Amino acid sequence: MSAPREQFGSKIGFILAAAGSAVGIGNIVGFPVAAAKNGGAAFLLIYACFVAFICLPVMLAEMGLGRRTQHSPQKAYTELGEGLTRWKIAGFLATFTPFMIAVFYMVITVWIFGYLFQSVIGNLDLIASDGYFRTFVNEMSFLGYLVAVIAITYLILLGGVRNGIERASKVLMPALFIMLILLVIFVLTLDGSSAGIKFYLVPDFSRIDGSVINGALSQAFFSLSLGMGILITYGSYFRRNDDIVTSAKLVAITDTSVAFIAGLMTLPAIFAIFPNTNVDTLSTSSVSMVFSFFPNIFLALSETIGYVPASIAATLFFLLAFVAAITSLVSIIEVPTSSLMEKRNISRKKALMIIGTLITVLTLIAATSFGIVPWLTQFAHYAGVDKSVFDIISDVFYDTILPLNGLLICLFVRFRWKRAQLTAELSEGNPGYGNSWFGKYVNVAIGTFIPVILAAVFINTV
Ligand code: PHE
Numbered sequence: 001m002s003a004p005r006e007q008f009g010s011k012i013g014f015i016l017a018a019a020g021s022a023v024g025i026g027n028i029v030g031f032p033v034a035a036a037k038n039g040g041a042a043f044l045l046i047y048a049c050f051v052a053f054i055c056l057p058v059m060l061a062e063m064g065l066g067r068r069t070q071h072s073p074q075k076a077y078t079e080l081g082e083g084l085t086r087w088k089i090a091g092f093l094a095t096f097t098p099f100m101i102a103v104f105y106m107v108i109t110v111w112i113f114g115y116l117f118q119s120v121i122g123n124l125d126l127i128a129s130d131g132y133f134r135t136f137v138n139e140m141s142f143l144g145y146l147v148a149v150i151a152i153t154y155l156i157l158l159g160g161v162r163n164g165i166e167r168a169s170k171v172l173m174p175a176l177f178i179m180l181i182l183l184v185i186f187v188l189t190l191d192g193s194s195a196g197i198k199f200y201l202v203p204d205f206s207r208i209d210g211s212v213i214n215g216a217l218s219q220a221f222f223s224l225s226l227g228m229g230i231l232i233t234y235g236s237y238f239r240r241n242d243d244i245v246t247s248a249k250l251v252a253i254t255d256t257s258v259a260f261i262a263g264l265m266t267l268p269a270i271f272a273i274f275p276n277t278n279v280d281t282l283s284t285s286s287v288s289m290v291f292s293f294f295p296n297i298f299l300a301l302s303e304t305i306g307y308v309p310a311s312i313a314a315t316l317f318f319l320l321a322f323v324a325a326i327t328s329l330v331s332i333i334e335v336p337t338s339s340l341m342e343k344r345n346i347s348r349k350k351a352l353m354i355i356g357t358l359i360t361v362l363t364l365i366a367a368t369s370f371g372i373v374p375w376l377t378q379f380a381h382y383a384g385v386d387k388s389v390f391d392i393i394s395d396v397f398y399d400t401i402l403p404l405n406g407l408l409i410c411l412f413v414r415f416r417w418k419r420a421q422l423t424a425e426l427s428e429g430n431p432g433y434g435n436s437w438f439g440k441y442v443n444v445a446i447g448t449f450i451p452v453i454l455a456a457v458f459i460n461t462v
Helices: 011-022 025-037 041-069 073-080 085-120 132-137 141-158 160-188 194-201 210-223 230-235 244-273 286-305 307-344 348-367 374-382 389-417 419-427 437-445 449-461
Strands: none
Touching: 011 160, 011 230, 011 244, 011 307, 025 041, 025 194, 025 210, 025 244, 025 286, 025 307, 041 073, 041 210, 041 230, 041 244, 041 389, 041 419, 041 437, 041 449, 073 085, 073 230, 073 307, 073 389, 085 132, 085 141, 085 286, 085 307, 085 348, 085 389, 132 286, 141 160, 141 307, 141 348, 160 244, 160 307, 194 244, 210 244, 210 389, 210 449, 230 307, 244 286, 244 419, 286 307, 307 348, 389 419, 389 449, 419 437
């Protein structure tokens, strides 16, 4: 007889945990830079529409499936899919995807931790020095940072759903918000910051084209943690009579607001310090922005405000990024952990040991593919692509598999589970949902044009 399924203790706990998953590095630099490059407010508008009309229905489907079945993705798809192979594959993908993304995200989180550590000990000039990132990724100190990040993640997850994930989110999410607001206020007091606001908020519709639209949708999908099995898993910890619909809306609003507010920090900072920046030349890669660009911003800032205050600002920035990353990392590692607990009927501790070891090994492989271990760096060259193992994981899973997983859940709702069942599930805790305009909208959209759009994104990236 297995133990009863764990549950979140409160609705707010669930919302903060899901928002903790959604708010990540993508919100803090990825989104603002994408917005500035792609038409400012025009991009924001398109992004917000995608969140409300495409992503939110998918999010409801994931949470609904989780709560309906009270299982992790694999078992949820298998059970409601009546054992049909195609739905088993969908369940497998929803479990395997987060596992691989966890590896990629772990590497980035470890780097952030390393930069945080270096800023705390006063090495701002070091991390901002030319070419430092290249050296940093190949240093043995990576192992020390890795151990620290794994230990923190492990401790949170070991506490379980209520005493681990929920409790950590209740502290970390408000802290994140306060740090963000402090940084925004600080940045806006710098001379010349208004130029950044202009790029961010003045709409330029001439920049919107097919690839911007595609990019906005991918960004929204990733940002809301969709297609990774996370919300199916978290949904399975949601209580029967809690209101999924309102919670999902609040998660989407929080995630989008944090991304929006982060833009009020990121862009003014860039333009206050480097007034001649050409937005088109900014990298869309969060990795290069966080690790190469931002340390330089803080170092340049030290010339006006002094080295120590600039180091404090840098520390706050990396702490913010670290908190955003760790809450996302926790959510994504919970997916394979919870699946394993369920499948093998083992304790959380045992499951965490197994998943933790696997992820650590894969993280080492991905992290050493930058030069420490030459054959790993070379691996992709033999296959004819000029990419590291790290890049390959990111390309395959981030760009391609996420929309595919979104497509699969839409097809599952339409052809197997049935939309009326989804509506019934979502109406528990929100009796008016089925007759509301939004409920009617979701009912139509999830079985018609949303899957078509996701299929188009998938085919486009393949
Ligand atoms: N939503 C996260 C972000 O915006 C992405 C993510 C979530 C990645 C969970 C991994 C795990 O960065």
